Amino acid sequence: MVAAPLSDDELAGRADLIVEARVLYRSNGRAAINLGRIIKGKPRLYRQGWLRWLGLRRTVIVGYRSQPQNPSLGDWWDEDAFSPGNRIRAYLAWDDRAECYEAVWWNGIDILP
Numbered sequence: 001m002v003a004a005p006l007s008d009d010e011l012a013g014r015a016d017l018i019v020e021a022r023v024l025y026r027s028n029g030r031a032a033i034n035l036g037r038i039i040k041g042k043p044r045l046y047r048q049g050w051l052r053w054l055g056l057r058r059t060v061i062v063g064y065r066s067q068p069q070n071p072s073l074g075d076w077w078d079e080d081a082f083s084p085g086n087r088i089r090a091y092l093a094w095d096d097r098a099e100c101y102e103a104v105w106w107n108g109i110d111i112l113p
Contacts, residue, residue, distance in 0.1 A: 003105075003106065005105070005106070005107040006104075006105045006107060006108075010105075011091040011104055011105060011107070011108050012040060012091065014091070014093060014104040014105065015040060015041070015091040015092055015093055015104050015108070016041050016092060016093045016094050016101075017038070017040065017041035017042075017043055017060075017090075017091075017092045017093075017094075017101060018038075018039040018040040018041065018089075018090070018091050018092070019033070019035050019036070019037065019038050019039060019043070019060075019089070019090055019092070020035075020036045020037040020039070020087065020088070020089050020090075020112065021033040021034055021035045021036055021060075021087070021088055021090060022034050022036065022085070022086070022087050022088075023081075023082050023083060023084050023085060023086045023087075023088060024059065024084060025084050026064065026079075026082045026083070026084065029063055029064060029065075029066065030061050030062065030063055030064070030100060031061070031062050031064055031082040032059050032060075032061055032062075033059065033060055033061075033062055033082075033088070033090070034058060034059050035058040035059070035060065036087075043058070043060050044060065044094060044101075045058065045059060045060060060092075060100075060101055061100040061101065062082070062090065062092060062100060062101045062102065062103075063095065063098050063100045063101070063102045064077070064078050064079050064081075064082045064102075064103075065077040065078055065079065066079045077106075078103055078106070078108075078109045081109040081110070081111050082109075086111055086112075087111070087112040087113075088109055088110060088111055088112060089109075089110045089112055090103065090108065090109050090110075091103065091104045091105070091108035091109070092104065092108070
């Protein structure tokens, strides 16, 4: 059993940043996404490493969840959406502890056509 999905208005209310973006890469529970359209918020851009040298200045880091070994009530994951090359719409909130963005709810990441 999984918690009910949130409406777009509820997701937007919880989000610091709403974007349409392309996934560049993922590794160790984090993905780099290159922002296309910013719908809400001002992003905390990733300014270090090789992405900056490639001119990908509109890039943010997002933490994603992998499928749990023993799923239980409330567990959810969004790893599949963060496959390199995917275009996504993301409702994100900044996590100070992890120093990256995270989805605000299990339906906060959509793969775009």
